[in-house]
Amino acid sequence: MSAKVPLTHRALVVNADQKGWEVKEQALPKFDDLLVQVHTVALNPTDWKHLAFNKPGYSSGSDFAGVVVKGAGDFKEGDRVAGFTRGGALQQDNGAFAGNIIIAFTDFLTNY
Numbered sequence: 105m106s107a108k109v110p111l112t113h114r115a116l117v118v119n120a121d122q123k124g125w126e127v128k129e130q131a132l133p134k135f136d137d138l139l140v141q142v143h144t145v146a147l148n149p150t151d152w153k154h155l156a157f158n159k160p161g162y163s164s165g166s167d168f169a170g171v172v173v174k175g176a177g178d179f180k181e182g183d184r185v186a187g188f189t190r191g192g193a194l195q196q197d198n199g200a201f202a203g204n205i206i207i208a209f210t211d212f213l214t215n216y
Contacts, residue, residue: 109139109174113203120160125201128161133198135206139174140185145200151191158196165191165200173204 113132116125132139146167154164169186172179179185187207191199198206 110204115163115197115199115202116165117199118155118158118160118162118164122155122158122160124155125164130163130197132204133195133206135174137176137206137208138172138179138185140168140170140205140207141173142168142200142202142205143170144168151201154191162196163191163199163202165189165202168200168205170205 110132112129114127115130117128117130118124119126145165148166151164151166154162158164167186167188169184172181172183172185175181175183185207189195189198189200189205189207191201
């Protein structure tokens with residue numbers, strides 16, 4: 105299947121007044137582990153509460169499901185996976201509300 109790894113993607117980021125989000129084209133974060141193309145996300149209270157302390161331009165989103173574009177460990181290209189991250193809180197450029205997400209395969213991630 106060999107999907108092409110994109111250089112950029114669209115992501116939902118905290119806007120300038122920190123009262124909402126905006127969609128921006130941004131560089132794909134650097135990664136050594138899994139690259140997942142995001143198909144589905146969930147909006148949680150933690151996601152909108154992060155608006156109060158995340159800086160403008162930080163990405164958002166915690167829960168996601170999608171397909172592995174570049175595999176690592178036991179996960180291979182084409183696997184369907186679901187998991188969560190701490191978008192904006194720990195990784196400013198790697199939230200789940202984006203076209204792609206970088207995930208360490210040791211994080212909470214499962215095939216479905």
